[in-house]
Amino acid sequence: MTTHETRRDVVQEPPSGAHRLPAPPQHSRAADRAAVRAFRPSRRVPAVVVATLLALLSLLVLAETISALAGRPLRLIPYDRMLAWAGSTLWSDPRVLVGAAVTTLLGLVLLAIALVPGRPRMVPVRSGDPDLIIGLRPRSVTRALAHAAEQVPGVRSARATLRGHTFAVTPTTCRRDVEGFGQDVRGAVLTRLAALDLVEPYRVSVNVREQR
Template identity: 40%
Template sequence: MLLTAAGTITAIEVVSGVAGHPARLVPYTRVADWMRHTSWTHWGVLAISAGLVLVGLWFLLAGLIPGRPRVVPLRGDDRDLAMAVTRGGFRNALAAAAEDVQDASRAQVTLRRHRVKVYVHCPAHAVDAVSEQVRRSVAGRLEEIRPLARYKVVVKPLTRKG
């Protein structure tokens, strides 16, 4: 946002200066006078230049390092068509598949690199059966959605009395 504001102010200054009526949003006459009378080897010029180089390298590094993906790519039959679903939508679809299992409720899904972890509430007497059914249900939904990456399904049952 700061970069956008600086760019906008610079554009206003340049366009108004070219038009013959400088806007003078920023009082830069003292800075311009200082720059006219200062050599490139002055410590102040070198410090400002070094700071700008560091900021530029920071932005370059931020642009090159991949961030967290916002979507889950899907496998399709058409090679020319790219499809994806948001991570939230993907988690919701898998949680709905887990909640479709009898005796399972309030499913919550977390995604890791190649693992889907499903936290599901179930009665204490049916933990093993519900866990296996939830695992199969979520794996089936994964086959329907067809994400590009393979996911291992891990079920963490949370018991309740009943």
């Protein structure tokens, strides 16, 4: 008589209250886009100024139109004299050219303000969840990178700043082999930057300063 024994693998559950290591955040394009949109710098002051000017101009034109239709024009805008001046003035008149140049320059300035991104208040960090938005203050990131640079042997002190999408790191050292030393600092900073897992790509520039 043969007895067949069946072996089963027993999975041991961790004891109650045991701490499990959190799973690393997964890369999600939707989550990255949500974080970038949430912390995108806004141009509130120029937008408020332009909107206020346009609203005042619209109210002024509306008041002039309604008063003219009612037979009692307010004439807050001297449009009669303006039309007479425009009809008797040539395009080559210096006043027309200066006015056109100022208007064009003002439009270009407003367009540049709208297109050029402002200084970010927060640096988005990957979370893997579109509903979970995580951001770090730029000062916190630069301090972390400066601390990483200071861990390199030979670094007396380090300073990091954010300029656009570039972290500029300036370590101070007494060493002579500045070229190889700069590569060590750059590697340490890049390792710390990768550990932060920022959403947007950033460049790292290292400018070693010799202390005498």
